Amino acid sequence: xxxxxxxxxxxxxxxxxxxxxxxxxxxxxxxxxxxxxxxxxxxxxxxxxxxxxxxxxxxxxxxxxxxxxxxxxxxxxxxxxxxxxxxxxxxxxxxxxxxxxxxxxxxxxxxxxxxxxxxxxxxxxxxxxxxxxxxxxxxxxxxxxxxxxxxxxxxxxxxxxxxxxxxxxxxxxxxxxxxxxxxxxxxxxxxxxxxxxxxxxxxxxxxxxxxxxxxxxxxxxxxxxxxxxxxxxxxxxxxxxxxxxxxxxxxxxxxxxxxxxxxxxxxxxxxxxxxxxxxxxxxxxxxxxxxxxxxxxxxxxxxxxxxxxxxxxxxxxxxxxxxxxxxxxxxxxxxxxxxxxxxxxxxxxxxxxxxxxxxxxxxxxxxxxxxxxxxxxxxxxx
Numbered sequence: 001x002x003x004x005x006x007x008x009x010x011x012x013x014x015x016x017x018x019x020x021x022x023x024x025x026x027x028x029x030x031x032x033x034x035x036x037x038x039x040x041x042x043x044x045x046x047x048x049x050x051x052x053x054x055x056x057x058x059x060x061x062x063x064x065x066x067x068x069x070x071x072x073x074x075x076x077x078x079x080x081x082x083x084x085x086x087x088x089x090x091x092x093x094x095x096x097x098x099x100x101x102x103x104x105x106x107x108x109x110x111x112x113x114x115x116x117x118x119x120x121x122x123x124x125x126x127x128x129x130x131x132x133x134x135x136x137x138x139x140x141x142x143x144x145x146x147x148x149x150x151x152x153x154x155x156x157x158x159x160x161x162x163x164x165x166x167x168x169x170x171x172x173x174x175x176x177x178x179x180x181x182x183x184x185x186x187x188x189x190x191x192x193x194x195x196x197x198x199x200x201x202x203x204x205x206x207x208x209x210x211x212x213x214x215x216x217x218x219x220x221x222x223x224x225x226x227x228x229x230x231x232x233x234x235x236x237x238x239x240x241x242x243x244x245x246x247x248x249x250x251x252x253x254x255x256x257x258x259x260x261x262x263x264x265x266x267x268x269x270x271x272x273x274x275x276x277x278x279x280x281x282x283x284x285x286x287x288x289x290x291x292x293x294x295x296x297x298x299x300x301x302x303x304x305x306x307x308x309x310x311x312x313x314x315x316x317x318x319x320x321x322x323x324x325x326x327x328x329x330x331x332x333x334x335x336x337x338x339x340x341x342x343x344x345x346x347x348x349x350x351x352x353x354x355x356x357x358x359x360x361x362x363x364x365x366x367x368x369x370x371x372x373x374x375x376x377x378x379x380x381x382x
Contacts, residue, residue: 006312049361234296248284332376
């Protein structure tokens, strides 16, 4: 998962040589759209087929059994008006509607930012199940991991942001002698952000309600059980969700130096980008994809690498929420460009179909297609 850049900002960008080489050699969608804004909403839609009533990047309300999930309250979590931390997602209920133009996001107001193509909208469904593809895999005895770069050594429980060591849980007053000037959690460079770890928002994962599926399924890139160790050994799960940190996924941070600064402009153009941030993301993607292809796991069975930008850069009309999706497989055809309309629900439906899982939430919608052209294989669709 890469961050916050539209289709035209990535494709044919001279600061992204690896990304564009991969796009040319693998398969890409030329008509793929994110569903909404902000990041967390799109991450939830990719892994669960719904926004689950969440239209914000708010942190989880960790392990709270006394709150009402948004699905139950049928109240959307938004930035405008502001909402509390997100009650652990669970049960069956009503999600939030996806309007064609969003005015509730932190970056929004008049005239708002475009969801999907700025024309289509999705009414709130009332039969949304509070689960993800991770729950489906666990239920069938298969494995999954969420690989999160810069996750601190103590793991994901209660961690909203971290620089890979310090986090929002750090007691800075325990550092002796005291730092000058005094530091706090607000000073941390938020490399890991829980909003990019969607599984952490679900009660089933927070509480380990399904065997083999809990917060220990979330690991960093380094360490004995991290991404690169797993790839070297070839011991990888059935499904891997890989999120680089916010300097390496092209999101950027305002307190991490010029090479990680946010883009100067959110205008949908390549001219408005921070070229150093783009180059850094390109190299990070090269490192990950190369490690995957050098792993013995890549040569066992049928495997696919999916590279996706979660949403565009919040630029307003005529910019649409179109993003680049790349599918690279160790089988089948390559070099294909598909003009079929796809979105995040299409990706979830394709992953589920390829793994023989039933469709989940909006992945079951009749208008959502399996991306059989990009994955180059036959799917069983439930």
